Amino acid sequence: MIRLTGVSRSFAGRSGTVEALREIDLDVGDGEFVAVLGRSGCGKSTMLRLIAGLLPTTAGEVRVSGDRVTKPRRDIAMMFQRPALLPWRTVLDNVLLPVQFYGWRKSAHRQRAHELLALTGLEGFEKRMPHELSGGMQQRVALCRSLIANPRVMLMDEPFSALDALTREELSGELQRVHMELGATIVFVTHSIDEAVLLADRVVVLSPRPGRIREILDIKIPRPRTLGRTAHLEEVARCSAELHELLMT
Template sequence: MIRLSGVSRTFSGRSGTVEALRGIDLDVADGEFVAILGRSGCGKSTLLRIIAGLLPATDGLVSVAGEPVTRARQDIAMLFQRPALLPWRSVLDNVLLPVELFGWRRAKHRARALELLEMAGLGGFEKRLPHELSGGMQQRVSLCRSLVGNPRVLLMDEPFSALDALTRQELSVELQRVHMENRSTIVFVTHSIDEAVLLADRVVVLSPRPGRLRKVVDIDIPRPRTLGRNDHLEEVARCSADLHELLMERERPDAAPESGRASLVEPPRAQAEDLATAGKGQ
């Protein structure tokens, strides 16, 4: 569905040039949920804007469904950190905003909007104004607005970062359910390792600036996933720990991109035995 080939991006300014991304090669399958993880300033949001057609790549090619991305497209929706709801419009009218902007049939999409609001737990709030909703509810409205046109691709730029930890987890569970029912292709930028493991089929780890593809990690854990007590808690914790170790490692300058399951770093045998002994002594 999404193909990136040698994508690079350099910004020029009065103080010189800044290389944000270098040589990104990535394929995202139809219906796949891919999280992009990395330190601040590694180019995650820049990469998302290039896929959306909001920013051109300096080098390389981007295509969605086999068509080159040269500008913003109706089949690609984007969700930002802030809900950006229009304060004078009701919840339903905010969800239907893309319908008006693109000249789609309102009657057809009104039924879709009501269905999405019900799915997001917002049934009965259609006539409320944004200031009457909590931050989490506002972001649910924004998510419904992104999905109302049935986009092929949904790009999400840290959409839960401004919310408290409990609301973030609730919305992560909600997003899993929406994805399982709609099967949109999703690329999700996050700083949160737990969020990436909770949501993604694969996690793409970028190196510090200039952002390069450091490793692609498969998250082979059955859905739905939670961070609470469940049958897969140990697998979630292990994947989170492995990604944390990967992000803490210093990358070799000549390191090539890796791909594999989430079992990234194994301690030496002697160190593992010491850790096991220490664990028994506690």
Template sequence: MIRLSGVSRTFTTKSGTVEALRDITLQVGDGEFVAVLGRSGCGKSTMLRIIAGLLPATGGAVTIGEEAVRRPRRDVAMMFQRPALLPWSTVLDNVLLPVKIFGRRVAEHRPRAFELLELTGLSGFERRMPHELSGGMQQRVALCRSLITDPKVMLMDEPFSALDALTREELAGELQKLHMDNHATTVFVTHSIDEAVLLADRVVVLSPRPGRIREILEIKIPRPRTLGRTTHLEEVARCSADLHELLMS
């Protein structure tokens, strides 16, 4: 579904050039959930923006399906660290925003919007305004907005990083359920080892800048997963320890 072939990116600044990514080659299969993990400044977000068509690569190529990525696509949704909701619009209108932007019939997507709000625990909040919601609830709205058009590809740039630990774990659990339901091909950038183990089929570990693929760890733990006490607790701990060692070494 997604293929990166020798992707590199260099930025030119007043003080010189900065090499953010070097020779990233990666294939993400149809319906696969891949987490990208690494230290701050290693190029994770840059890589995601290149896949989204928001930023050109200075070397290499990206394809989705058989089509080269040169600009944003309607079948690719992007979710950022901040929810970026329209403050003058209700929860329901914020969720339906992509439908309106793409010129589709709002009435046809309204039932799906209500379904997503119920799945994310926001049933009954449809008429609320963003300022009436907690940070976690606002990010749930952003998640619903990303899914409203049933995108083939979901790109997520540390969407839960600004939230407290318990809310992050709760939202990660909801995202896991949604992915099991819709099977969108997902690339999820995170600093959190726990999120990576909980959500991903594979975890791509990037080296410090310039970001290069240091290791790809396959997570073979059956879904649904939890960080609590289960029969797979030992396997969860082993995967977390392996990722910790890769990041610290």
């Protein structure tokens, strides 16, 4: 589904060139959930923007479904740290924003929007305004907006980082459920080891800048997952400890 081959990216600045990523080789399978983990400044967000077609590579290439990515595509959705909802639009109209942007018939997607809001626990909030929602609820709306066009690929750049710990864990559970039901391919950037273990099929650990793939860890814990007491608590702890050692070394 997604293939990065020899991908490098540098940025020119006043004090010289900054190398963000160096020679990244990565394959992400159809329907797979891959988390990208690393220290601040290691190029995680840059990698997402390269896959999304928002930035060109300095070297190497990015392909999605066999096609080289050179610009943004309708089958790739991106979700950022902040929900960025339009304050003058209702919840429903915010979800339908991509439909209007692409010039599609709103009536053909309205039912889909209602289904997504119900799936994420927002049924009955369709006519509310963003300021009437909690931060977690706003991010759920942003998730629905990302899903409205049925993207084949979802790129998520620390979407829960601004939320409190309990809300983050709750939304991680919701995202697990949405992924299991809809089956989109997801690349999820995070600083959180717990999020990576809860959500991912594989975790890509990047080295400090320039970001290179240091390790790819398979997470073979049955879903749905939780940080609470379950039969798989020992395996959750083992994966978390291994990721912690990789990041700290």
